[in-house]
Amino acid sequence: MEVRSVYKYARISPKKARDVAREIQGLPVSDAIDTLNFTPKKAAFLIGKTLKSAVANAENNHDLAADSLLVKEANISDGPSFRRFKPRARGSASAIKKRTSHIYIILTDEGAEEKAPLKPEQGNRKKPAAKTEKVKEEAAADESVTDSAESELGAEDQVDADPVQEASDHSPDEETGAEQVTEEPPTSEEESEEEEQKD
Incomplete structure (x- = not known):
């Protein structure tokens, strides 16, 4: 009605x-x-x-x-x-x-129930699940890229540091396997013998 x-x-x-x-x-x-x-x-x-x-x-x-x-x-x-x-200028009027x-x-009173506003509980609200999943995938991809970059940098540092470390750790005598011989200063008798042999 x-x-x-x-x-x-x-x-x-x-x-x-x-x-x-x-x-x-x-x-x-x-x-x-x-x-x-x-x-x-x-x-x-x-x-x-x-x-x-x-x-x-x-x-x-x-x-x-x-x-x-x-x-x-x-x-x-x-x-x-x-x-x-x-009244306007020169005796005119607008x-x-x-x-x-x-x-x-x-x-x-027809259709009042159909057009009544829905309560928040009854509303057809869709959760943004796809968006959250996409964000999580992007975050995981960023983390994997950063981890791979850090591992590459660590490997390069290790390669650069190995030769210096090996050189400092090993002396040339140890590499050749020769024994170190310490020479003692000649005594007075040995010096006199050497001079007689020269003469």
């Missing part, structure tokens, strides 16, 4: 009223009233009065519960304009139009 309410000759521009009317179209009555209460515009106050009038019509004339109602249409049509003039609007609100 549809319930209707009209506010004629509202002193507001149709363009300004339509911006607010679009926000409540298709919402449940409770959500529409909350939206209008927290919209700081003159059009929200005028449309709110029309919406409350439509809810009262549904409850009193058709025995409908306000919780089961849905805003089916919220239309704004042009009303008559008041022509005023503003026209001013003070526009009015007709506000139409239509409520219905």
Whole structure:
């Protein structure tokens, strides 16, 4: 069943009223009233009065519960304009139009349960499993690359350090296997014998 309410000759521009009317179209009555209460515009106050009038019509004339109602249409049509003039230079005057609007609100009790907002528990929320798996794979690949780079650097350092270490650890006598012989200084007798042999 549809319930209707009209506010004629509202002193507001149709363009300004339509911006607010679009926000409540298709919402449940409770959500529409909350939206209008927290919209700081003159059009929200005028449309709110029309919406409350439509809810009262549904409850009193058709025995409908306000919780089961849905805003089916919220239309704004042009009303008559008041022509005023503003004095300008050299005795001329410019026209001013003070526009009015007709506000139409239509409520219905059909489809209110279907369009009711779902609770967070009932919502079909998909977990970003694929994204997390992709991130884990990228992290594992980065770790493998860093490990391989570190192992290569360690091998190069070990190759460079081996010749120096072997050279410092082994003396040339040990490599050839020769025994070290310490020569004692010649005595005086040996020197005299060498001189006689020369003579």
